[in-house]
Amino acid sequence: MMRTRPLKVALLGCGVVGSEVARIMTTHADDLAARIGAPVELAGVAVRRPDKVRAGVPAELITTDATALVKRGDIDVVVEVIGGVEPARTLIKTAFEHGASVVSANKALLAQDGAGLYAAAEEHGKDLYYEAAVAGAIPLIRPLRESLAGDKINRVMGIVNGTTNFILDKMDTTGAGYQEALDEATALGYAEADPTADVEGYDAAAKAAILAGIAFHTRVRLDDVYREGMTEVTAADFASAKRMGCTIKLLAICERAADGESVTARVHPAMIPLSHPLASVREAYNAVFVEAEAAGRLMFYGPGAGGSPTASAVLGDLVAVCRNRLNEATGPGESAYTQLPVSSMGEVVTRYHISLDVADKPGVLAQVATVFAEHGVSIDTVRQTGKDGEASLVVVTHRAPDAALSGTVEALRKLDTVRGVASIMRVEGE
Template sequence: MTTSVQPLRVALLGCGVVGSSVATMLVTQAQDLHERVGRPLELVGIAVRRLDRDRATVPVDPSLFTTDAAELVTRADIVVEVMGGIDPARELILSALQHGASVVTANKALLAEDGPSLYAAAHENGVDIYYEAAVAGAIPILRPIRESLAGDDVRRVLGIVNGTTNFVLDKMDSTGAGLTETVEQAQELGYAEADPTADVEGFDAAAKAAILASLAFHTRVSGADVHREGITEVTAADIQAAKDMGCVVKLLAICERTGEPGSGDDGVNVRVHPAMVPRSHPLASVREAYNAVFVEATAAGELMFYGKGAGGDPTASAVMGDIVAVARHRVSGGRGPGESAYAQLPVHDIGKASTRYHISLAVADRPGVLAQVASVFAAHGVSIQAVRQQVVGGDGEEHAAQAYLIVVTHTAPDAALTATVEALSDLDTVTDVVSVMRVEGS
């Protein structure tokens, strides 16, 4: 039996879906947490925007709820921020750190925008800032990259880090439905917000990609450094085209080293965009609203982390893991690892990324078109892996047939591929560039 000792005071900022789960776990698992940490964890307050909401399902003393978050953070040993947004979360976290509290946060947008100032404040005040729940919910991915792979050379991180878009693309693949109706289904099931912009336009995934890249490559990467494309332009025809070549469409967060250490091209490339992924790749089997992150390291090889990427209880699980970690450090007098940005690698734009393109062209149905198209690829140094021609419609009299060329390239710099597409659109034999999508994971 443990003896009576001074508890560690925990302040909770936010009591939404995740905050409610965290508060519940702090109360219902109090004894186990005491044993694991070495001191009791006492919830001393929960900051909320409004006091008049019904929170009867949260098993805490109603007197713990307060609208004075600024005061609450000054009297805690550990501050847990799950309120989201940039402000006032930034000011509250900085205040907590300056008052000597360790911080646990799930705020990927804030970390991607202003992480370095938060890490610096934690270092200056000798406390921790942990944020496992900021990326991929319950999946333990940040700590393995930051700690388990600290002695290895991570070369690439490829992930599905947004459950909403994965649900939408998965349903489009399995049912043949269009984007709009599938997003509406996701909203009805609670997978998508009333305003799904952050998800479908890739902002959420881009913030997570910035955090992953910063940790993996010991370099400061902000959300603004991430090339971002959402899924709003993905059509049912794109999904079918992927099926025809044995692929599935996924919104990917891709963080990779470009060039070899010491070379002039050594740097980092970070991008978020939809891509065709071969069905043989492990990420292709990630269904519904699940997340998965595929890590490639020099010594460890290929690793994959899979699980629930969102939701109150899964995200709260990651938050609680961080709470226990920082609490143990306070009991032992130690600290966890801080920011590692020693590499200071340049962050390159997407033009230097190596990828493949799947291009669908509407072309004139006459001799010589294929040769003309092929010459454009050759002129830009892009090799063609496969080409397929299809003729649709036409009755030979009033209605002319429409010919399509489907071209899949070999790997090439994205800049060269983009220039190729632009040149193709200028050909008089190309009536339309119907779709362009990258191919990854092969």
């Protein structure tokens, strides 16, 4: 039996994602009603610019007063796609206070204050769903929160930003420089006019915080995530990667320590073997590799951004929240029972690729090897090329703590025979 009174939905934001959510709610209304067990009705749309034409959205639903919309009292679900920390946080908490559950795509807010939002939702007995906050249309949050809830996840590693993957893919496959690849990404609409959030890793770091919190049942905030951008990656780095049978990706990596007593979360460019599933992720696609004790290795792959893919994730959450509403139930809330500390980047253990510009004369390699040995970093391979008194020395290490590597690099810079440290890149996925 279908309930006749519609569930009312308030939409905060009607940009690329919001307008697509409104369109799908309208064009697929009958299907959504059948899947939910009740009609869903778009009851109001809060925007900043009310004069902008929004195809398919009735003018009478448009308002600039988002606070009044979420305070109405007859709203069942608030869909928040405006982004940013404020006023989104205040609006979401106000929605809970006035009886609405919330579907959000706001990675920045969740990474900064997910605990506060969860607490507000629990206090008022409402749902907080956010599948669209990470990896667009890829079903990822729900599998981590629900399907793998009985398993122990040890590692989550992935490509969670389509813009950076497009840029690095073009540099790899066409030989383009960073700026040339960025210009192409901008022209195609993959990169914003100001691409800082993407290329400097801020977007991926927010997503890493969310993924780590869910995977390890502990609170991880944006400030806990180590971050490096990919603007310094060069054609020479790709040439070195190819010689090692690798490519370069900007990775979000969340790990449980070997002793299980702490976790780490980081974002940085890394070389990964061509045999690794993430190496074949091309263009603006996303993919996340999950390692769990019982399930083993799983990979989630698909379009990670854009209006339609993100709207798909939002609508999936909307259906789930509406079903809960009809059943007078709520879905999973925050799971942070482990309260594991987040370790610093210095404690992360991995391999490194270091490229040095050195003097081409006897004894240089011995000096460099001594520095590595003094800092407890074992060398795996060395490649040296030289001409006219100058040389390039590429060292690939065995696994070592990041702090030991940092100390090694500082010592190398002080050697008279080292002209400069051309690049340092981690090697992952082996």
